[in-house]
Amino acid sequence: MEFNPFQRKFRKGLKKVALVYPNRYVGGIANIGIQQIYAEVNEFAICERFYADIFDGLKSLESQTPLSEFDFALFSLQYETDYFKTVEIIRKSNFKGIKIAGGPCVMENPKPLLQFFDAFFIGEVEGRLQEILSVRSPEELCGIKGIYTGKEEKVRRVFPKLGKHLENEIIADGAYGRCFLLEIGRGCIRKCTFCLVRQIYAPPRWRGVEDLPEIKGVNKVAIIAPSPTDHPNFKDILQIFIEKGFEVSPSSLRADTLDEELLELLRAGNVRTITLAPETASTELSEFLKKGFSFEDVKMVAEISAGKFEKLKLYYMIGIPGESIDDVRRIVEQGEELKKYIPKIEISVNPLVPKPHTPLQWLSFGGHGGVAGLKKKVELLSMLSQRCGIELSKPNLNEFVIQTILARGDQSVSGILEGENYRRYLGFLDAIKIDAELPWDFIDHGYRKSRLVKEFEQLMLAISKDL
Ligand code: SF4
Missing domain, CATH: 3.30.750.200 (Transcription Regulator spoIIAA)
Structure with missing residues (x-):
């Protein structure tokens, strides 16, 4: 059962935007980027979500509206193997609106998908959605920062500063359980040679303790960052939430950053x-x-x-x-x-x-x-x-x-x-x-x-x- 503070009803004059996650709901709902896009688009348009395992990705979760009735389809591509379902959804839905893909796979290399989309967004899209979704045709997307339509010779990745965290989120049973997704940082200070994150989310950015929200209505916090234990105030953040009675679940841990005090905190947070x-x-x-x-x-x-x-x-x-x-x-x-x-x-x-x-x-x-x-x-x-x-x-x-x-x-x-x-x-x-x-x-x-x-x-x- 979802708690969704953003859901709106269709209204004449507002654009309909489909946010498609071509994989299972449990992973999509635990993705902080998708949560941010959903919240932002619902400020000026109607956004509904599509998941591969709900109506086969062809009808929205919120109102069971077919994808073909939306003006825009924004696909979030987290894994290359999701491309198969992506293409299937595009084919079966008979979608005629504007199709844009984003996410880490697009920042990596969108070329295999070029013929299936009108455009790709290279970067982190927060703060830019209103401009992108104001276009009336795919041609108008050309020239928008971060947009790749296949014609550009070079596209510079765009990314925002990390501001205040979302105050509200959809709360549901996702990959980390029923919890609030708390993103404390993006990018990584490390230089592991095999890692895409170090390149496509550079530079490393942290949210300060003062940028974190007051969390209500849930008793668990998933702490998200590529390497959360590198946050300069990681222990303080854990302490704050543990003292308030929350369970914590960090997205990953590095062995060289774990000491006795930190392990005690994790245990106190029910890890x-x-x-x-x-x-x-x-x-x-x-x-x-x-x-x-x-x-x-x-x-x-x-x-x-x-x-x-x-x-x-x-x-x-x-x-x-x-x-x-x-x-x-x-x-x-x-x-x-x-x-x-x-x-x-x-x-x-x-x-x-x-x-x-x-x-x-x-x-x-x-x-x-x-x-x-x-x-x-x-x-x-x-x-x-x-x-x-x-x-x-x-x-x-x-x-x-x-x-x-x-x-x-x-x-x-x-x-x-x-x-x-x-x-x-x-x-x-x-x-x-x-x-x-x-x-x-x-x-x-x-x-x-x-x-x-x-x-x-x-x-x-x-x-x-x-x-
Ligand atoms: S610590 Fe993790 S996120 Fe950071 S560069 Fe290494 S593998 Fe990538």
Whole structure:
């Protein structure tokens, strides 16, 4: 059951704006960006939401109005694999209005979707929706800051300062449970080499304690930021909400920022699972990824956490250049070592996706052994984790292959979205020549490509010395 403080009835003269999340409701309702767009558009138009698992994404949640009756459709694209449902919704709905897509996938590389949309918004859209939604035709979108229609040679990403937080939100049962989503920051101060967030949400911005709202009507707060424990006042924020009796749920934690005091606060806020992302069990590969903390830090956290938390969840990646089979084996060994502090260990393993705009964008997918090598590594991890009673969350490798093709592809890969076999496009998994023109080069995220090249070359040199 939703509490929705923004819902409005259709009124003559007001534009109808569909906000489409082409995935499940539970994830969409837990997305703070979508909440912000919904609140902002409802100030000057009527906005209703569409989810893939509610009326198949074809009728609005609020009034069951068909998508075809709306003037605008704003699609929020969080994952490349959502492109399939996106195209299906566009086709089945027979929507004739103006279609605009935004979200992290668009900031990464919208080229595979070019033929399905009138425009893309490159950046964070808050504060700009009234201007965008004032147009009467797709042509009028040209020239608006952050808009890419396919004709522009270069588009600079736009982003706002972080102002006051929303006072109100839709409260519902989402991915973090029934809670208020409290966004304390955007962007990240770290420089992990595989991470898209460091590039597309730069520069790091924090909300001060004074910018946070008075929360009512719910007893849990999900604290959202790419790396919330890096917030200069993270402990104060936790303290404020815990003292008021709220449960807290931070979106992620870094092992090197967790001390006894912080872990005590998390426990007081009813956190039951500590989730960390060491990414690799190898010290050398951790340096290659610039992760910035070691297994010793993870062990220290586990030691202080003993008896306080129910579960330790660890995220790792495979398919990193220079990775040996022993590095993979060591993932489970690390889990086993940590079991003596926290008996319930879950390991989640995913392949490294060399994402556009990161210094690893030129790498091939899968590392040295390619997809076949990844398959063997997953089999090994399954066997070892079963043997020592560790829960393993395994990747669907085919999905990662498709995700990588869609993340790195140009317009030609759109055929996959219309039913073509993805195997035709496996070339997009290969290493990319350093001087090649890239489909996403037209997006200006504020970094110099020459610096990314230099970072990549230094990383590859360092890893080759370690081999
Ligand atoms: S992986 Fe996390 S800590 Fe590293 S740059 Fe990305 S958001 Fe920041």
